[in-house]
Amino acid sequence: MLDIKFIRENADLIKAGAKKKHLEVDINQLLAVDEKRRGLLSEVEGMRAKQNTVSDEVVKASPDEKARLIGEMKTLKETLSTKEKELAEVDHQWQLLMVQVPNLPDLSVPEGASDADNVEVRVWGDKPAIANPKSHVELMQNLGMADFERGTKVSGFRGYILKGDGALLNYAVWNFVQDHFVKKGGFTPMLVPSLVKRVAFLGTGYLPQGEEDLYKTQDGDFLAGTGEVATMAYYMNETLDKKDLPMKMLSFSPCFRREAGSHGKDTKGLMRVHEFFKFEQVVLCEASHEETVRLHEELTQNAEGLLQALNLPYHVVVNCGGDLGLGQVKKYDIEAWVPSEGKYRETHSSSYFHDFQTRRLNIRYRDENGAMQYAHSLNNTALATPRILISIIENNQNEEGSITVPEALRSYMGKDKIQKNS
């Protein structure tokens, strides 16, 4: 959500921003409805003022006068009631249009329609020289680390089951991430719910537009595709203390995605599953673009630090306008190297929103002048499993089919190498 005053005064800017994001939105219609809404609002408020004044007079009036005034108010009440209904309708339209207005992309965001137009900003690591790299599916099945057939039998399409060293490797990654952030400090570890109320999805910008990618319960709640939803809603309708900012949280949660728009993509293995687990970095900071940019780079660096510690080759891309969400101002994707595909695949997504989410969620703080300000919000993946296992396994595969455990994970895994019957 943007400030309506800002929209009124910068309509052309908003239109250009929407175009850059390749989103359709009718700002002119919004402005027309807004005009109408304001007109009705002052009419209604004028009548209410009259009603309040006369209401005071009724108490002191003589019996005759009282009867006259009450009669007068009965008439006013009918007119007011009509106008109020009209206002409610216009207000509803206004709300619907307001939640469709996208946040402005940053000037540094490249032009483009889809992820194909994202621009590489840096590359890290040496890609391993493997003659005929096996896929993680083949490697894991051979080593008894995963069962995809039974995963589908039990859970349906995109189902999977990690077992044996596959399960252990997954635990090792979780413990490694947790320890990494505890040692770094500054982040509050949190275990947050995945079953979350509608209002939290509206607040973070996943609804109303993204409903087809969410699982919904018969009680009207939804399963979150990221811990960001619950973590942001944690502070919904609260006024924060400025001295506590920035607030950094590391949230762990199961994540659920219907993948409604990607039926034919990545149908094998762990790349695109309906149910996974994610450590997410979520930050609330003061309303300053400079502070946001500083923290955005920091969150990105944190994620890169994990990949470097795991010695996984990756690159960072800056997402183009068409690949940005409604509320995102700028986003970096980090993509790790997948030898069997011969390309980088997305493992992290690091974005900032300015006050787009906090305005919807009503998360504010009082600045040094005593004025209320909407905080700024950011988030980035810390690490998501099982997707990251793909790169860990494939980049560390040996010719005979065993897997060398990355040094950083050995103490958690309890072994240096995953091989048959190990």
Next chain:
RNA sequence: GGAGGGGUGGCAGAGUGGUCUAAUGCACUUGUCUUGAAAACAAGAGUGGGGCAACCCACCGUGAGUUCGAAUCUCACCCCCUCCGCCA
């Protein structure tokens, strides 16, 4: 799932149809007094919206209703507390 009680300003807590623009206390801000502080006394102070000045409107869990008028009456829902049942 069943029975009962309750949601009021930063906190505590009055208020059961019309000066409620919500008492009172605590906490807070400013001033007086004081070398300074405390105490005492006095004054002030919420959030959002419209005009952007005076001013006006809304907000007593949420939404709808009754009424000329609702914190107050009615209905639905949400949340909290106590007890029972069930359960990890």
